Amino acid sequence: MKTVIMAGGMGTRIAAVNALVPKPMITILGKPILEYQIECLEKQGYTDIIIVIGYKGEQIQAYFRDGADFGVNIEYIVEQSPLGTAGALYILKNRIEEEFLLINGDIIFDIDIGRFVEHHRKKEGKATIFIHPNDHPFDSGIIKADMDGRVFQWLCKEDERKWYKNRVNAGLHILSPQILYEMRELKKMDMDRDILRQLIPQGLLYAYDSPEYVKDMGTPERLAEVEMDILSGKVKKKNLREKQRAVFLDRDGTINEYVGFLKHIDDFKLISGVEAAIRRINKSGYLAIVVTNQPVIARGEATIEELEEIHNKMETLLGRGGAYIDALYYCPHHPDKGYEGEREEYKVKCECRKPSPGLLLSAAKAYNIDMSRSWMIGDSDTDMEAGNAAGCKTAKIGKGEKYTDLLCCIQDILQ
Template identity: 55%
Template sequence: MKTVIMAGGRGTRISSVASDIPKPMIKIGGKPVLEREIECLQRQGFTDIIITVSHLAEHIIRYFGDGAAFGVTISYFIEETPLGNAGSLFRLRDQLTEDFLLLNADAVFDVDFHRFVAYHKAKGGLATLFVHANSHPYDSGLLIADETGRVTQWLAKEDERPRWYSNCVNAGLHIINPVVLDMSGIDAGLISSQVDGSGRIFKVDLDRQILKPLCRTGRLFCYDSPEYVKDMGTPDRFKNVCEDYEKGRITSRNLLNRQKAVFLDRDGTINRYVGFLRNIDDFELLPGVAEAIRQINERGYLAVVATNQPVIARGEVTVDQLREIHNKMETLLGNEGAYLDAIYFCPHHPDKGFPNEVAELKRECGCRKPKPGMLLTAAKDLNIDLQQSWMVGDGKNDIEAGKAAGCRTALIGEEAFGQDVTVRSLQDFLQYLP
């Protein structure tokens, strides 16, 4: 699979860090950002690379050459005049004959690309976007997707968004079928001439003109992963990325590596316990929870919710209503700089006799705590080392599920259920994390 890396931007926002070299050549840990991208690709066998260059292009071409010294093959497309962040793809159309990776040269990442590609192929879509939760969804571009991962709505930073939304942020890594370019309605001849009918340079915006319209086709998907992807395009972001590199956070999050997680019960652990929560208005974060989850994020643990939701089987809450409750949870956490890497819920309930119960969900299952099914599924999905992970909850079922999965366990409360530690709150639990 070919990889196209877009490296033509001027980098005006980060000029105070380095103004005499292209943004992708700024060093993190002694190596240019672009070199770290190429190393990640090369380790996984993605060695056929096209780099689009423009501003100070000679620095990139001189450093990387034909790529042989880095174990890859590199060719270049030089934009004599700016074509936007997607115009060069039309000029490269003859070389793009099958699905290709499209990456930004100013992104710092370390991800399992084979997992990303496998997901794309399994979905059979025309494009797949790498998405993740971040600490500032309120000012990020958001994708709204259905339960299959199909994108139904694309919200730019400036767009009005729902009151409650999932923390599903476009990270800027893409897999694209070149047919998408042919579907765009953009006259490739104008791209070749670089001038429109009024004599202006013709520029193409990747998100607005190429990808966003795919929402209407049902063939745009999102791939949700907790792996490390961050833009380093401003001085503050560059500083944060350098700190993450020094602490080993970049490479450790690659799902090729075993992850450690804090599994969290929901009711009574994250939000105020009100019995069976049926009304979204009754959802209220407990004091200090957002800060505690933010600390879990920063200490390198995945934050994963595992919650029993028998109200689904009882017919008291629909799956869509539960999703909206969870959207509220993610929005409230995101407003305070915290995020969840995944949410798992069990919709089953073994007891029958409820007026509006859903018959197919009234059964014994392996995912309802105290059984460990949700934790085991998360471990498979996210390559989690359960022995290095914790289950935190406020009840016996949480502790038994954690122990059955092989996790360490923490009870919020005072009773004794064989837990490893007993704490007063989620914030109190942080003392046991390094």
């Protein structure tokens, strides 16, 4: 599979760091951003690379040359005038005949590319985009996808939004060559608006949701954060080929105020300090995963859609506080019968309802989690039993417990 790296941009927002080099050549710990990308590709066997260059592109060519010194083969496409984030792909029409990996040249990442490719091939769309949560979703484009991963809406920064799942486009894509064949002329084009979003009405754009490390270099502050993450080893450790550590979190009474069976979105309120606690988890490199029993579905007191909107509110509020969850698992079942409006299909005994460990074990399988190095945090004995059954360390919070709330718990166990 060929890899195309778009490295032609000027990087005006980050010019304060170094305006003398193109954005992908800005160094972190003495190494250009682009070199980190090539290292990640090479170690996984993606060695056939095309780099699209423009602004000060001769510096990229002089540094990497044909790629032999880096264990790869590099070709170059030179933009004679700025063609946006996608226009130069037109030049590839006769050079790429199979699906290819497309990467923004201003991101640091370390991901299991094979998982990404496998997901793309299963879906058989024209394009798959890598999506993930971030700590500033309020000023990012939001990707909405269904349970199968098919994208049905793409909210740009300027679009009106209220409650949403925190998932944004990370700048990694797999594209079918058919996209190239359909380009009619060489002109300036925007990848998101002119190509990817046009696939949504056709049902041909898919999303790959992963908690692995991808961060853009848009500002000096983010650049400094990435440097710290590289030094700490966080970037490499987040690759799903590595065993992960997770903090599993109960929802009601742990993240949001306990109101009994929460049925109405207006009743959902974050507990004070939760955003700070989950930010600590995010910074630590642990995955933050919510596991929650939601019998309101089986009892007929809320629909799946209403529950998902409540969870969207949770993610939106956390995002406003610079925090995010990597995944959420819920059990909709309830074995006891006799409720007015109950849904018979959910009135079953299952392996996912805590204290059974099914939710935690499903997450462990999906994200390669080492349960012996992970934590289950909640406010009930049921949570503790589920954590113990899954092989986690456990911490109970609440009045009369060692930890009164999530923040003090996280500050202690992750210090």
